[in-house]
Amino acid sequence: MKAHLGVLLESALASVTAGRPLDVPPAPQVDATKDPRFGDFQTNLALMLAKPLGLPPRKVAEALVAALPPSDRVAKVDIAGPGFINFHLAPAAFQAVVPDILAAEARYGRDDSGGRGRIMVEFVSANPTGPMHVGHGRNAAYGDTVANLLEAAGWRVWREYYINDAGRQTDVLTVSVWLRYLQRCGVALAFPKRAYPADYIRVTADRLYDEVGANAFRVAGIDELPTEEVAAEGADDAEKNRVKLSQEAHIDRWITLGREGLGADYERIRHAALTDQLAAIRATLAAFSVRFDQWTSEADLVARGAVDKALKRLGEQGLTYTRDGAVWMKSEAFGDEKDRVLIKADGAATYYCNDLAYHVDKLDRDWPRLLDVWGADHHGYIARVRAAIEALTGRNDALDVQLIQFVTLSSGRMGKRSGNFVTLKELIDEAGADATRFFYLMRGHEQHLEFDVDLAKSRSTDNPVYYVQYAHARLCSVFAQLAESGAVYDRATGLAHLARLDNEHEKRLLTALARFPDVIASAAQDLAPHRMAFYLKDELADAFHSYYNAHKFLVDDAALQAARLALCEATRLVLGNGLALLGVSAPERM
């Protein structure tokens, strides 16, 4: 419809400006009005033309309206305010959306061509060192929904999870399990302050104990480790930080002891720990309707030489150098604040080095556009990854990073420190996957989110996800009621009498239905899935519930009933399509 009005305006523009060429002919902007009193669509074209033409805006508007070609879809055009041109559409223009929807069904609003190009979306990528928390849940809901929207907007999408299963954190995980195992065997040792203390570590330790018995994984030298420092009461920040570093060094001694003393058993423990954590993550994400095309392991990436390959390429292009025993990347030359270390003085690759190689690998797999979804705390990291990509490919537009701002929980349930750590699994178990996903998607991702756990849990009128789902269930119920009464809905009859859909409630609902393709396109374009959530709730479901209360659908007038049921069928389809994009179920009964 917008396009149609745009064509009309282009024509009017051409005749009005005939003989007085403009330096920059403005492209007509047509928008839906916010207020029905201003018609259905508006354009500010006259306001934009006033200055270059040297005429008052209302004069320009009059000339444009006079030059508009006639259209059977436009009922009335008027001029209002400072010079807006308002279009009032003919009823048939609204009603035409119904056959479009009924013909397209699940494809309505979608562009499944994949013609926009190929894009890889990497999201979640939570470290397999523990359960996912509520922040990962927001990342998962966002990434998965953005991927859905991009697909619906014509992109070929690949979803990937990067498993950080190399590096020091997995050593800390391994040592944590090992020490819990030894404690289980009755070995008296002080569990390090900076190891992972939680119960999930014991689960893996107990599993290993069942497999290997009580006499494995023992090494000499445990008693010779120096005692760990503890921060004194009332220590200042500098002192606390010093103690923290010494505690990290203490863990490193355990790591060295384990690696050297356990040999292959160390790897066995590491593998067991990672397997358990990853299994838990996969299960939680599956319960959250989040799927991936591929799970890429950092350790595998290293093992198959992707890191060496990337380093070699950087070296050949003169993008690295050695200083203080470390290998550095010349990232400052590509927009980063400073150069970054790739290989530490101890010979180990940094996380950055491996991640850089991973991004190169993504591009090498022929995904020319990359979207990474990260927590906001990683924002300082963007410049260096982008720098590496630009250095190797010459492209500075290959990588888009979207940062997910922090999640806090209502009712003071947040935070590891308080001991009230709420995992994503607990949240899903308590509130349900549908409510949880919808709540995450109700906020812009750049907005700090306060997650109201009690509201998400409530199975009441207050819970916004039910508002949308209830609209769908009500529609299903209408058709169930119809079938029960033995009556038959004839779609062809309905389509033949769409002109009967002429009251204000029907017009509002038809308008909302017609906007669905625009919402997909704009939410995908701006990577803003919350727009779809708001559209479904505040426009579509809202228009339907009002309609439902104001009018009966199952009426004696057969033509009117059929027309209304056709509208109902279209609404049910669009609600279902929209909820599917959000990864929320569309129940037939509630």
Added chain:
RNA sequence: GCCCCGGUAGCUCAGUGGAUAGAGCGAAUGCCUCCUAAGCAUUAGGCCGCAGGUUCGAUUCCUGCUCGGGGCACCA
């Protein structure tokens, strides 16, 4: 100090340079002999953080200030 995000109704938040800034919750009042009341209708509630600038027009774009959150490793 530098970088990122935010400041809109009592609370949680929408708002694609446009006209009288919206929704939910909370508060007040109505609506089920009728397709699901997990719903609908009505009322109350606002220097859109502050100050400049660009523009015919700024909650929206730019600059400065201010307040809040986060980040500035040879950690991941």
